Amino acid sequence: MDFAGASLIADDKLCAAIESVVDAGVDSGYHLLVVQGYSCTKEKTPKDEWIESHPFIVVGRRWIIDYHPNGFEDEEYISLVLTLDDDIEPSVNVQYVFSSVDQSELRVPKNIRQSQSVYLDEHLDGQYEFMKLQSHLGNLLLSKECAHITFEVGGEDFAAHRCLLVARSSVFKAQLCGAMNESSVVKISALY
Incomplete structure (x- = not known):
């Protein structure tokens, strides 16, 4: 799987990107979403709002990850939503994995959630109860x-x-x- 860019969320907002859109030019890629200061992000982001990652391109399509620090439906969870961010037809059949790493020095994924193969005709799909907050x-x-x-x-x-x-x-x-x-x-x- 090839690298398809990174996004940094700090002080409750997305930091500026070095490149505008990363095109991995591959059929399989990953985007690294880093959240620094989760507590601050949760506190400052209103319940029904989210923070978008920088756009990235995999399989020739433009994608964004929507990060909901107060959950999509239940504020005890963090929600992550994969969004198809273009108007190209036809829609695409994808399978995605979200995982978290609590401390970057450990580099051991936790909270791994893998989707079934999903046909994105609504332009989004996600893990609405990705990680419950203690x-x-x-x-x-x-x-x-x-x-x-x-x-x-x-x-x-x-x-x-x-x-x-x-x-x-x-x-x-x-x-x-x-x-x-x-x-x-x-x-x-x-x-x-």
Whole structure:
């Protein structure tokens, strides 16, 4: 499968493209859609709106991926919709796969959703319940409820959860889980 371009969504909007339309010139291709700052995108994009990828061409047809951070029908899901973005007849029979990679350094696809062979005469098809969002943990983090640690950085305080810091960092694990360590303030100073 050949590369058919990339789109970057950051700060709740599509970033400018280097090329206007990428033509893979192949019968099978993939488009990389990168979303930075999902929480910001979800918060700033109204429920019934979406963000379009840059256009790309595969099988001689122009395509766009519609990214719905608040779902197509249910806001607990992320929805992805493949849109045929041209008026060329006849319509086309396609099969597509959407997958997500949570951390780019891992490069292990998760949440893989593959369509059956679909005849696109309506110009769109998608995974309306592509990935369900686990909002409980996110809400806890945003509310600072039950935060056990405070980071003091440049005179400003930031709340954090000990168990999450320990789970994500061996440095914090060593610092926060030492024998009888009950420290609740971590001071961070800049070194010049």
